[in-house]
Amino acid sequence: MRQSLSELFERLSHIGIWALGLLLAAMVVFPGLTPAKALGGLGLASIAIGFAFKEIFENFFAGVLLLWKYPFEKGDFIECQSILGKVENISVRMTTIRKTNGELVVVPNSFLFKNAVNVLTDQDKRRITIMTGVAYSEDADHAVSLLQQALSQCETVDQQHPIQIFLNGFGDSSIDIEVTWWTGPTPLDHRRSRSEVVSTVKRTLDEAGIEIPFPYRTMTFKEPLEINQKPFKSD
Structure with missing residues (x-):
């Protein structure tokens, strides 16, 4: 399995386990709570949460799609807008890119998902x-x-x-x-x-004696130019 796909399954499994654990804990604390009621309440709350954390969820789903469709992997050199560098890590929210000058750039996944990305190392040559x-x-x-x-x-x-x-x-x-x-x-x-x-x-x-020329300019004048020579005076 590809590394990015393996990491995606691992992260989604973590999220699922945490969600299931919280649901079971809530059912223990509140005995009258059933999975159906919990899911119904979660559905209503998700609307408000979705509006409040729109950008976070946007980056999350963009990261899931990037990891799933694997346009690039860790170690690839990519170019997106003015960013050119090596991919060091792809998470579900952001991607870290080490630029060729040594700077580290943290890029939201939604930015990479919405813009054209040149994968320079997709092929060997x-x-x-x-x-x-x-x-x-x-x-x-x-x-x-x-x-x-x-x-x-x-x-x-x-x-x-x-x-x-x-x-x-x-x-x-x-x-x-x-x-x-x-x-x-x-x-x-x-x-x-x-x-x-x-x-x-x-x-x-x-x-080989073959000339690589620099730009030549030939100047022509409508009227002939007069050349005035001054006598040379020696000390």
Whole structure:
């Protein structure tokens, strides 16, 4: 059984045992009390309690659904709105997330249930895409071939998935090249692999003498510019 599902059954069992224990205790203290009367009174009281503790019950049922449908587990890296981190604990009311900078965030379950959650570690690998470019005077097809060979030697690039390098379009100063590969799923894997690939792309193109251009600007004027030269005076 999945860990989250096991914990859900355990917590619901605790709640059920406590409720049954309180009911039996009440029947002992009040001999005229029957289960039917107790449940009827509980039904009326639950309406008032529900309005008073609406947010608590909302988070509780959201937590039950999160644990039941297991969109993520403990140890998964998730991203929701501006929160990115590792799930440390999922309770029936809240979820604790350790952000990548070390901060601990306590998130109500209703927040995770109502908003889109990206589960970064749902699969063993994640795909990354970066853009680079070569000057218009360079052989773009040759650059693509060189990058394909170079990335096949990178340690952080998963060789079980295809490395995809395509000419993407005509940029302002370069022929744009799209570089896509697969690596580990965690944020650290992502950053480490991106750093290695960017370094490899730069080094490969530099060694081949292929220019990675910066933005060029060509300025034209309606009228010719006059150039005035002042004589140089030496001391």
